[in-house]
Amino acid sequence: MTAAGTEYARLSLNTMTTKSWTLREAVEGTADAGLPAIGLWRDRVAEVGVDMAAKLVHDNGLRVSSLCRGGFLTGIDNGPAALADNRRAIEEAATLGTSELVLVAGGIPDRDLAGARARLADRIAALAPYAAEHHVRLALEPLHPMFCADRAVISTLGQALELAAPHPADVVGVVVDTFHVWWDPDLASGIAAAGREGRISSYQICDWLVPMTADPLVSRGMMGDGVIDFDAISTLVATAGYDGDVEVEIFNEAVWATEGRAVIETMKRRYSDLVLPAL
Amino acid sequence: MTAAGTEYARLSLNTMTTKSWTLREAVEGTADAGLPAIGLWRDRVAEVGVDMAAKLVHDNGLRVSSLCRGGFLTGIDNGPAALADNRRAIEEAATLGTSELVLVAGGIPDRDLAGARARLADRIAALAPYAAEHHVRLALEPLHPMFCADRAVISTLGQALELAAPHPADVVGVVVDTFHVWWDPDLASGIAAAGREGRISSYQICDWLVPMTADPLVSRGMMGDGVIDFDAISTLVATAGYDGDVEVEIFNEAVWATEGRAVIETMKRRYSDLVLPAL
Numbered sequence: 001m002t003a004a005g006t007e008y009a010r011l012s013l014n015t016m017t018t019k020s021w022t023l024r025e026a027v028e029g030t031a032d033a034g035l036p037a038i039g040l041w042r043d044r045v046a047e048v049g050v051d052m053a054a055k056l057v058h059d060n061g062l063r064v065s066s067l068c069r070g071g072f073l074t075g076i077d078n079g080p081a082a083l084a085d086n087r088r089a090i091e092e093a094a095t096l097g098t099s100e101l102v103l104v105a106g107g108i109p110d111r112d113l114a115g116a117r118a119r120l121a122d123r124i125a126a127l128a129p130y131a132a133e134h135h136v137r138l139a140l141e142p143l144h145p146m147f148c149a150d151r152a153v154i155s156t157l158g159q160a161l162e163l164a165a166p167h168p169a170d171v172v173g174v175v176v177d178t179f180h181v182w183w184d185p186d187l188a189s190g191i192a193a194a195g196r197e198g199r200i201s202s203y204q205i206c207d208w209l210v211p212m213t214a215d216p217l218v219s220r221g222m223m224g225d226g227v228i229d230f231d232a233i234s235t236l237v238a239t240a241g242y243d244g245d246v247e248v249e250i251f252n253e254a255v256w257a258t259e260g261r262a263v264i265e266t267m268k269r270r271y272s273d274l275v276l277p278a279l
Numbered sequence: 280m281t282a283a284g285t286e287y288a289r290l291s292l293n294t295m296t297t298k299s300w301t302l303r304e305a306v307e308g309t310a311d312a313g314l315p316a317i318g319l320w321r322d323r324v325a326e327v328g329v330d331m332a333a334k335l336v337h338d339n340g341l342r343v344s345s346l347c348r349g350g351f352l353t354g355i356d357n358g359p360a361a362l363a364d365n366r367r368a369i370e371e372a373a374t375l376g377t378s379e380l381v382l383v384a385g386g387i388p389d390r391d392l393a394g395a396r397a398r399l400a401d402r403i404a405a406l407a408p409y410a411a412e413h414h415v416r417l418a419l420e421p422l423h424p425m426f427c428a429d430r431a432v433i434s435t436l437g438q439a440l441e442l443a444a445p446h447p448a449d450v451v452g453v454v455v456d457t458f459h460v461w462w463d464p465d466l467a468s469g470i471a472a473a474g475r476e477g478r479i480s481s482y483q484i485c486d487w488l489v490p491m492t493a494d495p496l497v498s499r500g501m502m503g504d505g506v507i508d509f510d511a512i513s514t515l516v517a518t519a520g521y522d523g524d525v526e527v528e529i530f531n532e533a534v535w536a537t538e539g540r541a542v543i544e545t546m547k548r549r550y551s552d553l554v555l556p557a558l
Contacts, residue, residue: 148462214493
């Protein structure tokens with residue numbers, strides 16, 4: 001193994017970071033950059049079909065760190081359709097050879113937040129046996145509370161762990177994404193608990209920009225361009241025992257306008273400088 | 280007392296809601312609308328000076344539900360100046376006859392969130408005796424986590440209560456503002472604890488709009504225009520024993536462009552429909 005191989009042995013490119021790339025370009029770009037892993041989005045996988053995607057990843061010697069995303073389980077009238085779509089996502093994750101299916105909970109269809117959270121819990125329970133059968137873990141991702149209304153009613157790591165608690169740790173896990181959780185006063189105890197329970201499905205990184213962009217969804221930045229202390233959070237994650245992949249997932253128009261290989265080079269450098277020392 | 284007097288006996292206009300109004304216009308508009316209370320911002324008070332503001336409010340038969348705002352206590356180099364400004368704010372609150380000085384914590388000057396929170400705790404402790412002397416309570420306001428970087432490192436009610444805990448309940452309290460806390464999975468227990476401890480300084484209401492506006496600061500809406508369940512949160516606040524004023528504080532360009540008296544009429548109607556039944 002080369003030094004570079006060692007240095008980037010846990011670094012994964014999430015396909016959202018190089019949004020302009022096709023699946024093939026992302027897979028080949030990741031492999032060419034000497035990275036061992038890639039995080040896939042389902043729409044990207046759908047470009048070529050899941051079997052061809054699995055073959056592409058395998059032929060390029062990569063592993064799939066996670067599949068994004070299932071979820072959107074909070075609707076009132078679309079429960080069966082949402083569950084069916086999540087079962088397909090579980091199958092896709094299995095075919096792609098990843099154990100981690102990231103779930104974005106879904107928002108509130110009306111003003112009943114408690115009701116939406118209750119439906120979510122019920123539907124996680126409905127999906128868990130199917131996930132277990134396929135050796136796929138439902139990776140509950142707390143999203144920043146600013147997305148609670150329209151995207152994800154899971155707003156903190158502690159809440160994600162409560163939702164996960166009724167299920168085995170290898171069936172329901174949680175995602176630690178710096179952008180979403182960095183502000184949380186209970187972050188240290190949440191990450192420690194997630195580690196203790198063996199539930200950390202993924203460590204995703206990107207930065208929080210100041211000021212925010214007009215569309216908060218794309219206000220994520222390259223590590224080092226914002227205010228997040230990656231050393232502090234990475235130390236918590238490492239201390240909690242997580243030794244899996246570190247996935248860089250950036251929603252940012254300027255990053256998306258930059259050529260993919262240049263993005264990966266910046267991402268490798270920032271990872272080495274800001275994240276790796278704490279891992 | 281008229282029926283209208285009873286219906287609006289706890290409703291307060293925060294001057295930010297009628298931003299285009301001078302202090303005098305806001306005071307007279309509030310009194311003319313039959314409301315008993317007004318929440319003042321310091322810049323509005325400064326227009327006429329604090330003594331004249333106190334006289335205006337008194338002459339119009341109003342009480343001051345809160346003074347906004349002290350705080351911004353997280354800076355690295357400006358500690359003494361920030362404390363001095365907050366002491367002036369305490370004096371102003373006392374002169375205006377309100378016991379509640381709303382504190383907005385301040386953001387992070389660097390990437391050290393834990394450090395900013397520690398400075399905040401120290402400076403609350405430094406201000407507490409002066410506040411107690413003046414019979415003014417430091418009302419810690421958790422702001423929505425999307426403001427953690429640039430405005431307030433207090434992000435949840437639970438965290439505000441932890442910061443308040445070392446101090447007597449009549450010296451350090453907490454603000455419950457629906458816009459900032461509605462998403463919190465621990466909201467029910469936080470409000471209950473705040474009530475049990477006698478620390479609810481203020482109940483502020485406005486709605487969460489979907490989608491958010493480009494500037495999140497002004498993405499607040501009139502009650503009923505967004506997704507917040509005012510019945511649920513007002514029930515929690517009432518059950519916790521809070522019987523103080525309910526202050527309507529809306530940052531919203533469209534509301535600001537509307538004539539003040541029309542805004543107050545809408546606000547009264549929405550309060551009666553959505554909030555009052557739970558109180």
